[in-house]
Amino acid sequence: MVHLSEVLRLPVFDSTGARLGRVDDLHVDSTRGVVDRLVLRSRAGANSVPWQAIDSFSPEHRRVGLKEGATLEAWSGANEEALCLRRDVLDRQIIDTQGRKVVRVNDIALESAAGILVLRRVEVGLAGAVRRLLAGVIAPRMLRRLADGLSQQGIPWDYVGMVEPGSARIRLKVHQQLAKMHPADLADILEDLGRVERREIVAALDPETAAQALSEAEPSVQAAVVEAMHVEQAADVLEEMPPDEAADILGDLPEARLQAVLDAMEEEDAEEVRELLAFREDSAGGLMTSDFFHARASWTVGETLAMLQKVDEDLVTEMDEIPVAGDDEKLVGVVPLVRLVRAPGGRPVTEFMRRDARAVTTSTPFKDIVERFEKYHLRALAVVDEFGSLKGMINIEDVLSRLVKGD
Amino acid sequence: MLRQRVAGLAARLGMVFAVFGPGMITSNVDNDAGGIYTYSVCGARYGYTLLWVLLPVTVALIVVQEMCSRMGTVTGKGLADLIREEFGLRITFLLMMLLLVTNLGNAAADFAGLASALEVMGISRFVSVPVGAAFIWWLIVFGTYKSAEKIFLTICLVYFAYPVSAFLAHPDWAEAVRGTVTPVLPTDLPGLAMVVGIVGTTIAPWMQFYLQSSVVEKEVQIADYRSTMWFDVILGSVVAVLVAFFIVVACAATLHKAGITEIASGADAARALEPLAGRAAKALFAFGLAVASLFAACILPLSTAYSVCEGLGLEAGVNKRFGEASEFYWLYTAIIVISAAMILMPGVPLLKIILVSQVANGLLLPVILVFMALLIRRRELMGEFVNGPVYDGITWGTTIVLVGLAIAMAAFSVMPGAAPAP
Numbered sequence: 001m002v003h004l005s006e007v008l009r010l011p012v013f014d015s016t017g018a019r020l021g022r023v024d025d026l027h028v029d030s031t032r033g034v035v036d037r038l039v040l041r042s043r044a045g046a047n048s049v050p051w052q053a054i055d056s057f058s059p060e061h062r063r064v065g066l067k068e069g070a071t072l073e074a075w076s077g078a079n080e081e082a083l084c085l086r087r088d089v090l091d092r093q094i095i096d097t098q099g100r101k102v103v104r105v106n107d108i109a110l111e112s113a114a115g116i117l118v119l120r121r122v123e124v125g126l127a128g129a130v131r132r133l134l135a136g137v138i139a140p141r142m143l144r145r146l147a148d149g150l151s152q153q154g155i156p157w158d159y160v161g162m163v164e165p166g167s168a169r170i171r172l173k174v175h176q177q178l179a180k181m182h183p184a185d186l187a188d189i190l191e192d193l194g195r196v197e198r199r200e201i202v203a204a205l206d207p208e209t210a211a212q213a214l215s216e217a218e219p220s221v222q223a224a225v226v227e228a229m230h231v232e233q234a235a236d237v238l239e240e241m242p243p244d245e246a247a248d249i250l251g252d253l254p255e256a257r258l259q260a261v262l263d264a265m266e267e268e269d270a271e272e273v274r275e276l277l278a279f280r281e282d283s284a285g286g287l288m289t290s291d292f293f294h295a296r297a298s299w300t301v302g303e304t305l306a307m308l309q310k311v312d313e314d315l316v317t318e319m320d321e322i323p324v325a326g327d328d329e330k331l332v333g334v335v336p337l338v339r340l341v342r343a344p345g346g347r348p349v350t351e352f353m354r355r356d357a358r359a360v361t362t363s364t365p366f367k368d369i370v371e372r373f374e375k376y377h378l379r380a381l382a383v384v385d386e387f388g389s390l391k392g393m394i395n396i397e398d399v400l401s402r403l404v405k406g407d
Numbered sequence: 408m409l410r411q412r413v414a415g416l417a418a419r420l421g422m423v424f425a426v427f428g429p430g431m432i433t434s435n436v437d438n439d440a441g442g443i444y445t446y447s448v449c450g451a452r453y454g455y456t457l458l459w460v461l462l463p464v465t466v467a468l469i470v471v472q473e474m475c476s477r478m479g480t481v482t483g484k485g486l487a488d489l490i491r492e493e494f495g496l497r498i499t500f501l502l503m504m505l506l507l508v509t510n511l512g513n514a515a516a517d518f519a520g521l522a523s524a525l526e527v528m529g530i531s532r533f534v535s536v537p538v539g540a541a542f543i544w545w546l547i548v549f550g551t552y553k554s555a556e557k558i559f560l561t562i563c564l565v566y567f568a569y570p571v572s573a574f575l576a577h578p579d580w581a582e583a584v585r586g587t588v589t590p591v592l593p594t595d596l597p598g599l600a601m602v603v604g605i606v607g608t609t610i611a612p613w614m615q616f617y618l619q620s621s622v623v624e625k626e627v628q629i630a631d632y633r634s635t636m637w638f639d640v641i642l643g644s645v646v647a648v649l650v651a652f653f654i655v656v657a658c659a660a661t662l663h664k665a666g667i668t669e670i671a672s673g674a675d676a677a678r679a680l681e682p683l684a685g686r687a688a689k690a691l692f693a694f695g696l697a698v699a700s701l702f703a704a705c706i707l708p709l710s711t712a713y714s715v716c717e718g719l720g721l722e723a724g725v726n727k728r729f730g731e732a733s734e735f736y737w738l739y740t741a742i743i744v745i746s747a748a749m750i751l752m753p754g755v756p757l758l759k760i761i762l763v764s765q766v767a768n769g770l771l772l773p774v775i776l777v778f779m780a781l782l783i784r785r786r787e788l789m790g791e792f793v794n795g796p797v798y799d800g801i802t803w804g805t806t807i808v809l810v811g812l813a814i815a816m817a818a819f820s821v822m823p824g825a826a827p828a829p
Contacts, residue, residue, distance in 0.1 A: 106720045129500075196482070220625070228483075253630075
């Protein structure tokens, strides 16, 4: 095992023994996780050689030798697609996608096998820090013995998620790994990152995954993330969220930003959010979602069940009672899901519903909503306006998270 | 019934502290044992003559704290994090070691403050310091620091007794104004050290790390930054320096006037509150100082351990379990144990420790300022929020003046026959 700390600053010689400079960086082929170029720096500037041109590579003897006829190419380093270990990975924050947390890279372990140098893991613990600090200060052999005695904390390269994915390929890799994570873990990671890194990570995710992760984050973090994103991107992500959550986040943004994001959203989604934004945040109107399933009083049991099977599952997750509305959109009652399933398909749905829907109005304060949930053991509650028209639903989930975040 | 009343009171207190931003809290912690004693000694020893130092210090304090909150807001990262990313591990490590040593002194100063406060009340330091240290350790590791913070902040308002006392002491206001507007630099080592100490205690390096982390944790948005944070920083800085001003004036009008130019113990320093509190001055002083010391002694080891771990890429945070962040907890514990032990060594002069630690702050400050100035000019980090010429001028100006003072101190201390440091 070789460490990046031992490789950096090693002198590089050509085949005649003339000194060319010192190792400045290692360029990586990120799909294979293999070092493919060596960047060296001398007073004249930076150059690079392909890894195949390296004849001897021995940190123990503190030298790198090039093969005969190896040619140096000028190195600008400005290439966006390039991944360089010292420049892009060392000292940076990365995501440990297995341990699901953000860590800082102290050193990088590589393995030299059959003439190629393979990336093994990034080191995040004390051992890596000590190796970095004392590299070039005490003898390499002593340093190895010292560092090996300390606690080793490494993350295998396959589980490293780059926070600022420069190249498209890394972006893809990061995306695949992050999309597999639980949204709550992803939210914790977002909370740990800086402003730019958050924007990069959210940009690497598809809007749906980003929306799920954002839903799980603290309210202050949600607003900060949306503030850091590009307007178009923020709009895409917010469209994927339930309108009530999107409204809560947008409500914390400054007015100008709020309008810009709303303008960039699809007209239909933006309209729903606008309506919700008009309600006080601690009232039923501010808490409810306007995106939900309801039955019509004219439907039969069979029609209702058929519709239930067709709609998006998100719209019915917490609903153990389905609200029923007349053609004038007025709430006429709720039908328990269990009763609906057991009822004969041809009968009208209104026969099986309970007329007292226990609904609240949009202006009902949060305290009363909690009491109602507790009193009737509800999982979902219908919300109507002052004329009795069905406006939205409040899930137990919305109530719980407000209760938890409330203090 | 009673429970409801208590809850109501707590809610109202909560309202008051809701407007306390990171800037206000940081400035409040600023008036810890180091601050109180440094300002007291300044007033007792030099009367009104060094009051002028507070004017440039106010400007520098505002600028430095604003820079920290701006960096925290724009990058979403702590100061140690940024230094690590931009300057590498080795420089960060050296800087963190300097910070650690200086902060050990500061933590010791806070335990010294606690010891001296309770000695006024006749409680031995061999009781107060171990009990205080154990309490702090428990509070952070097992307790609920957040609720304790509000109690601390409330009791710190005791320091508003100083302005009242200063007025009641009938100071020579003409003399005070003259001292505030005529800069006269002392030309001996203790005098120069006093100036550096005043700067170091008011703009303590550790507080910049603490402030920036608080801003990051608070998730301040850039849009809010310009309106509220700016105000918070200015108000906090001005209040901190005003309290300092009145401590100096109160001490000058009582101690210095009575010919007491050396403060040997908390009992001496407490005399500055006699015009207000009479016989209760000692109790008032002791109570306020003890709480302020405990408060700072809570935050300081925590902030230090946090900065060091952050800079070195080690897991940190009180919400992590011991096994997850063992280095953090060991470091935190070691800082408390070592600094408390320093105070318990036989024959340790409490006040000297306090003053020397504040001078050390003043010597570390220019180093931190250089890093801050270099970071905040990077457009790739700060975007449009890089420093303007006025800010740059003030930052570099402060740095150069402090380096000049440090060189002058070094020159005086090697000169034959120079007086020992304070």
